[in-house]
Structures are given as C-alpha cells and as structure tokens.
Amino acid sequence: MDFNDTPEEAKFRSEARAFLDANLKPKLRGREPGGGGDELARSKAYQKKKADAGFSGITWPKEHGGRGLPAIFQVIFGQEEGKYEPLGGPFIIGLGMCVPTIISMGTDAQRERFVAKALNGEEIWCQLFSEPSAGSDVAAARTRAVKDGEDWIVNGQKVWTSGAHISDWGLLLVRTDPELPKHKGLTMFIVNMKDPGVEVRPIHQMSGGSNFNEVYFTDVRIADAMRVGGVGEGWKVALVTLMNERLAVGGSPGPDYAEILELARRLSGPSGQGALLQDPAFRQKLADWYVSAEGYKLGRFRTMTALSKGGVPGPESSIGKIINANRLQDITNAAIEAQDHYGIVAQDGPDGVFGDAYLWAPGLRIAGGSDEILKNIIAERVLGLPQDPRADKDVAFKDLPTGR
Ligand SMILES: Cc1cc2nc3c(=O)[nH]c(=O)nc-3n(C[C@H](O)[C@H](O)[C@H](O)COP(=O)(O)OP(=O)(O)OC[C@H]3O[C@@H](n4cnc5c(N)ncnc54)[C@H](O)[C@@H]3O)c2cc1C
Numbered sequence: 001m002d003f004n005d006t007p008e009e010a011k012f013r014s015e016a017r018a019f020l021d022a023n024l025k026p027k028l029r030g031r032e033p034g035g036g037g038d039e040l041a042r043s044k045a046y047q048k049k050k051a052d053a054g055f056s057g058i059t060w061p062k063e064h065g066g067r068g069l070p071a072i073f074q075v076i077f078g079q080e081e082g083k084y085e086p087l088g089g090p091f092i093i094g095l096g097m098c099v100p101t102i103i104s105m106g107t108d109a110q111r112e113r114f115v116a117k118a119l120n121g122e123e124i125w126c127q128l129f130s131e132p133s134a135g136s137d138v139a140a141a142r143t144r145a146v147k148d149g150e151d152w153i154v155n156g157q158k159v160w161t162s163g164a165h166i167s168d169w170g171l172l173l174v175r176t177d178p179e180l181p182k183h184k185g186l187t188m189f190i191v192n193m194k195d196p197g198v199e200v201r202p203i204h205q206m207s208g209g210s211n212f213n214e215v216y217f218t219d220v221r222i223a224d225a226m227r228v229g230g231v232g233e234g235w236k237v238a239l240v241t242l243m244n245e246r247l248a249v250g251g252s253p254g255p256d257y258a259e260i261l262e263l264a265r266r267l268s269g270p271s272g273q274g275a276l277l278q279d280p281a282f283r284q285k286l287a288d289w290y291v292s293a294e295g296y297k298l299g300r301f302r303t304m305t306a307l308s309k310g311g312v313p314g315p316e317s318s319i320g321k322i323i324n325a326n327r328l329q330d331i332t333n334a335a336i337e338a339q340d341h342y343g344i345v346a347q348d349g350p351d352g353v354f355g356d357a358y359l360w361a362p363g364l365r366i367a368g369g370s371d372e373i374l375k376n377i378i379a380e381r382v383l384g385l386p387q388d389p390r391a392d393k394d395v396a397f398k399d400l401p402t403g404r
Helices: 009-023 037-052 070-081 089-105 108-119 236-250 257-266 281-307 317-341 349-366 371-382
Strands: 125-128 146-150 151-162 169-175 184-194 196-205 212-223
Touching: 009 037, 009 070, 009 151, 037 089, 070 281, 089 108, 089 169, 089 184, 089 236, 125 151, 146 169, 151 169, 151 184, 151 196, 169 236, 184 212, 184 236, 236 317, 257 281, 257 317, 257 349, 281 317, 317 349, 317 371
Parallel strands: 125 169
Antiparallel strands: 146 151, 151 212, 169 184, 196 212
C-alpha cells in the first residue's frame, strides 16, 4: 500500500480539516466517550453539521444518504477527527452497527424510516443483545417474543446496554422459538425505547459514569413490520451487527504511545526533568508500546485496503481490539505508577486522562467480545485451529440445562 495521499485524498483531507477546525475543539485525549446533558446536545448539533457537510456515512451507498466513497476516505476523516474533542460517542452504536445492519438486512420501509434520521443525528440507537445469562454466548438469549396477531409481545431483560438511557431506538435480539436449537430460534426486531413496558435502569460504573444500563421489557408490543430479517434468522442478522462492531469498537480511543512519551518528557523528579526517559525498564516498555501501536496501525491499513476492494470486516479485526485494549490498560497503569513516583496525582488537565482512562480501560477488554472470546475467534477463523466442542448445537433451546 502507498501511504501517501493521492491528489483526490489530499483534497478530501484538507476539506475535512477545514470542517473540523470550524466545528470542534482540540481533544483532551483519553476521556471516556460519554453522552449526557449538554454534551449530548452538542453531539447532536455536531452530527447534523457533519451530515450536512457530507462527512457522515462516507462509505454508505448514495441511495441511503451516504457519499459512496471507498473506505480509505473514512479512514482519512477518522484520522483527522481523532485530533479533536470526541463528540461522536452517542452515534457509534447506531451508525457503526445498528443502521448498517438495517441497510443490509432490513426492509425498504425500515431504511426509508430510520437511515436519514440516524445519519443527521436526530435519532440515537442502542444494541440490545447481552443478557444476564447471555453475554459471550449471546445466542443463549432468553428474552422472549410471542406472536399476537400482527404484533409480537416481548418480555425479558437485557443488560450492559450502552446508551439505552439516551436512545430512541434499539436493535433487539429475542427468542421466538425455544423448540429449536439456540442459534435457530432467534429473531431480530427494532424497538422504540420510549414505548410502554420498556424500562431503562442506569448502571453506575467505577469510572464515575453511567453509560450503560439494564433494560427490562414487560409486555412490550412490537409490530411485525419492525422485524429485521426472517423469523428465526436473528442469529444471521446479529452476525452482521457483530462484524460491524469489531470495526466500530476496535480502535484506540485512550491515551497511547504518544501521550505517555509526552508525559515521560514532562515529568520532573529529584534527578531532573525527563528522568523517567532515562530509566531502562521504562524505555523497554516504550519500545513495546511503539511496536504494538504501529503494528496495529499497519494491520488496520490492511483491513481498510481489503474493505476498499469490496471486502467485509473479517475476524482479523479481533486482533486489533485485543492489542489496543491491553495496551491501553498497560499504558494507563504505567502512567499512574510514574505519576505516583514523581509525586503527581493529577485529576484534571492532560495528566488526568491517564487516571480517567485507567478506570474504563477494563471495560474495553470486555465490550464487543472479551479477550478470551476474541482469541477463540482468531484461533478458529484466522488460524484454522479446531473448534471448541459445542455440545448444545443441535439441542432444542428449552432442553438446555440452565442450573435454574
Ligand atoms: C463497556 C461495555 C459496554 C457494553 N455495551 C453493550 C451494548 O451496548 N449492548 C450489548 O448487548 N452488550 C454490551 N456489553 C456487554 C458485552 O458484550 C458483554 O459483557 C460481553 O460479551 C461478555 O459477556 P458477560 O459480561 O456476560 O461475561 P461472560 O460471558 O459471563 O464471561 C465471563 C468470563 O468468562 C470468559 N468466557 C466466557 N465464555 C468463554 C469461552 N467459551 N471460552 C473462554 N472463556 C470464556 C469470558 O472471557 C469472561 O472472562 C457491554 C460491555 C461493556 C463492558
């Protein structure tokens, strides 16, 4: 791959920079992507401007309001946008996962109703997959939908639903036929988060935020027209969402190599400014982080090259998520130790981002597939190693032992 911009890419980059300069403040790297109060209003206003300027849905087909450009243009916009305050948090799940699923698996009426409003920031989406006993094994979902005339009645509970408290719509995975094996009795729906019977309870996190929630469904009525894909084809639809999720959450949102190098240059102790940089053990770590960050960047270019040639996000994106989430935890841990050693415990300003990210980094290792699950995916689908034994594959879901 040629790493230099083509003339067309360079022109797009300078247009993106001009747009971002006019509309965003520079970034304080590492703050948890949020979405509440005033920040939500600013995020929505920014998303509208972004859509009006043609920088939302860059790779989406033109007939669905996108710009129909190759994936490299999305990468370029992402590189430039990443230098500014992150206001895109509330839209990551909708635009990165739910709406692309509707574009490829939904009906014309659904695309007509939902795509434009998501693109221009009017409506926010959440992903209602995980349950108390269906996280890594999301196909074990128990939330039940039963047909009632032209509608379905939903009862059950979801958990860890990011952004449910600010969402208008959710993509909901439910069990419609417990007589079938677990992957075959699932169906996907679009649910209105403001409908009667949908109760959202925020979960308080150790980072201080409350970005995810428990969501309870009590006799919630959903029209059959809100079904995405066929009855019993929910797993197929979920896989489309999950493939997009790997790309949407695989990046490196927190303080990285450049930030800890900068911290090490700034810290001054008894032996003078930059003393940490002379520490051989710390230099060794710096080298490891640099290799990991660059390796990720180049691997990502490879994925983007494949995408721009018409490929789909493949299981190799899982490698990036494992590497980035672990490096973030390692870097924030080392930064806090260094700050402690040099007598600085910063809550605010550029040094505070490490303490802040330290508290939400563990979540990144779980969200979108835990390290162990991603390692299984890499072993089976990238390296071609034998599958884990799956004793429950051909058993009716209702007959699976539950321990209850
Ligand atoms: C910040 C954050 C945001 C999230 N947002 C959403 C959201 O918006 N929507 C949503 O639906 N969900 C969301 N989740 C939920 C997330 O998808 C699940 O937490 C995740 O899939 C793990 O499921 P679990 O928590 O039930 O853990 P479990 O599946 O119970 O896993 C517990 C432990 O067992 C290990 N384990 C499980 N199965 C295996 C196996 N087969 N082999 C080896 N080890 C295994 C896991 O790696 C883990 O260490 C979010 C989670 C986090 C942390």
